[in-house]
Amino acid sequence: MAETEKKRAFRVPHVYTIILVLMAVFAVLTWVVPSGSFERQEVNGREVTVSGTYAPVDKVYTDEDGNEVDLRQGVFEVLEAPAIGIQQAVEVVAFILIVGGSFQVITATGAITSGVARVVKKFKSKDVLIIPILMVLFALGGSTFGMAEETLPFFAILMPIMMAMGFDSITAFMTVFVGARIGYIASTVNPFNVLISQGILGIQGNPQLWLRTIALVVLTAVGVAWVVMYALKVKKNPEASPAFHDDIEKRKEFGADENLLDSEFTARQKAVMVFFVLGLGAIIWGLVAQGWYMNEISAIFLAMALLSGVVSGMNEKEIAGEFVKGIADFAFSAIVVGLARGILVIANDGLIIDTILNTLATALTGVPAVIFTSILYVVDNLLSILVPSSSGIAALTIPIFGPLVELMGLNPEAAVTGLSMGSAAMSLISPTSAMLVAGLGVCKIPLGQWWKVAWKFFLVVSVICMAFTAVSGLIPLP
Numbered sequence: 001m002a003e004t005e006k007k008r009a010f011r012v013p014h015v016y017t018i019i020l021v022l023m024a025v026f027a028v029l030t031w032v033v034p035s036g037s038f039e040r041q042e043v044n045g046r047e048v049t050v051s052g053t054y055a056p057v058d059k060v061y062t063d064e065d066g067n068e069v070d071l072r073q074g075v076f077e078v079l080e081a082p083a084i085g086i087q088q089a090v091e092v093v094a095f096i097l098i099v100g101g102s103f104q105v106i107t108a109t110g111a112i113t114s115g116v117a118r119v120v121k122k123f124k125s126k127d128v129l130i131i132p133i134l135m136v137l138f139a140l141g142g143s144t145f146g147m148a149e150e151t152l153p154f155f156a157i158l159m160p161i162m163m164a165m166g167f168d169s170i171t172a173f174m175t176v177f178v179g180a181r182i183g184y185i186a187s188t189v190n191p192f193n194v195l196i197s198q199g200i201l202g203i204q205g206n207p208q209l210w211l212r213t214i215a216l217v218v219l220t221a222v223g224v225a226w227v228v229m230y231a232l233k234v235k236k237n238p239e240a241s242p243a244f245h246d247d248i249e250k251r252k253e254f255g256a257d258e259n260l261l262d263s264e265f266t267a268r269q270k271a272v273m274v275f276f277v278l279g280l281g282a283i284i285w286g287l288v289a290q291g292w293y294m295n296e297i298s299a300i301f302l303a304m305a306l307l308s309g310v311v312s313g314m315n316e317k318e319i320a321g322e323f324v325k326g327i328a329d330f331a332f333s334a335i336v337v338g339l340a341r342g343i344l345v346i347a348n349d350g351l352i353i354d355t356i357l358n359t360l361a362t363a364l365t366g367v368p369a370v371i372f373t374s375i376l377y378v379v380d381n382l383l384s385i386l387v388p389s390s391s392g393i394a395a396l397t398i399p400i401f402g403p404l405v406e407l408m409g410l411n412p413e414a415a416v417t418g419l420s421m422g423s424a425a426m427s428l429i430s431p432t433s434a435m436l437v438a439g440l441g442v443c444k445i446p447l448g449q450w451w452k453v454a455w456k457f458f459l460v461v462s463v464i465c466m467a468f469t470a471v472s473g474l475i476p477l478p
């Protein structure tokens with residue numbers, strides 16, 4: 001009994017609790033950490049930080065209109081932050097809700113599960129091969145066009161399939177999330193971190209593309225090996241899964257019983273799958289060739305849902321009912337993304353992010369070159385908790401870290417590599433990572449369960465990334 005009570009005492013709090021605590025912590029920091037800001041200027045349509053322009057700001061001052069401004073965040077500001085965070089993240093929240101509702105309509109036709117089940121059956125005893133195949137595809141998407149929010153529907157797709165194959169919900173989550181994140185960490189031509197960073201520094205032609213390609217192969221191999229080993233362990237001994245007891249209910253909820261893989265694949269379902277595949281093709285084309293983002297992707301998913309509902313024989317009430325059900329299922333993920341943004345609302349309103357950045361940049365000056373790149377990686381790692389957007393942290397840090405790397409006598413590409421790898425690697429475990437909390441929400445996996453599974457993998461990935469960042473800096477300039 002005592003041992004049981006001890007285990008309960010160390011249980012990780014609910015993700016909402018963690019976010020609220022972080023809001024309170026950052027509110028306290030706005031009273032302790034000096035406020036300040038850098039000047040910004042527009043470069044290629046983006047606002048970037050001007051190095052050397054940091055200036056402190058009084059915690060309490062009078063603005064140009066004679067109004068008193070107090071940057072110290074109190075209890076009321078903490079209570080306001082969740083609503084403001086949701087408003088500022090409204091594009092992502094709307095995307096999650098629209099895609100969630102649309103995907104539920106498509107799922108209700110049974111086309112995806114029946115279609116994927118037929119593919120899985122063809123693998124027979126080699127069903128585990130589904131994992132590396134899917135992970136490689138997700139990794140390529142993450143590395144090339146920054147696949148992130150676009151993966152959200154696939155969590156729900158793979159949940160019943162993976163559990164029906166004898167794996168657990170964490171395996172389904174890892175196949176999608178780790179696959180895409182590994183690709184994002186090893187970005188090759190990802191416009192949201194590599195290309196933005198190189199553009200800010202004036203680097204043309206992506207001269208270290210060969211190194212980034214090697215990193216993609218290495219990290220993808222490590223990620224696939226880790227997920228496959230975990231999947232095989234859980235399939236052999238289901239009770240080894242941290243989600244074993246939770247998955248009993250999930251199997252019922254997602255319809256993941258032993259008959260799922262034997263379900264009939266009707267002509268109507270085949271037609272739905274055609275629309276689904278064409279829709280995904282349109283999304284990939286739009287992302288790569290047309291610069292689409294969440295609004296356009298939402299439109300394609302809504303179109304797929306309406307066409308799928310009609311083709312499958314649903315009436316308008318059934319389509320609307322399934323859409324509402326999908327919104328309800330994805331609401332938790334959508335709200336978590338908005339709440340996590342509330343942490344940044346407090347830090348931004350208190351003007352402490354630039355102070356933290358300036359302090360770190362100053363502290364790195366004079367560090368030996370061999371150690372510098374690893375510290376640079378770790379700093380980018382930690383800053384991504386405050387600024388979980390890869391393009392946002394690139395705009396914030398590259399104007400400072402790029403020149404700093406060059407002053408150290410290293411290749412400025414190290415700043416790009418450290419940024420792209422460091423910010424994305426932290427998203428594997430960070431509670432402010434939108435895709436982490438959203439994916440866990442869809443798969444109904446508590447953050448504590450994920451931390452228990454992922455911490456060793458995070459450390460291994462970090463060591464590999466630090467090695468590649470060091471190599472990137474030590475490569476002679478052309």
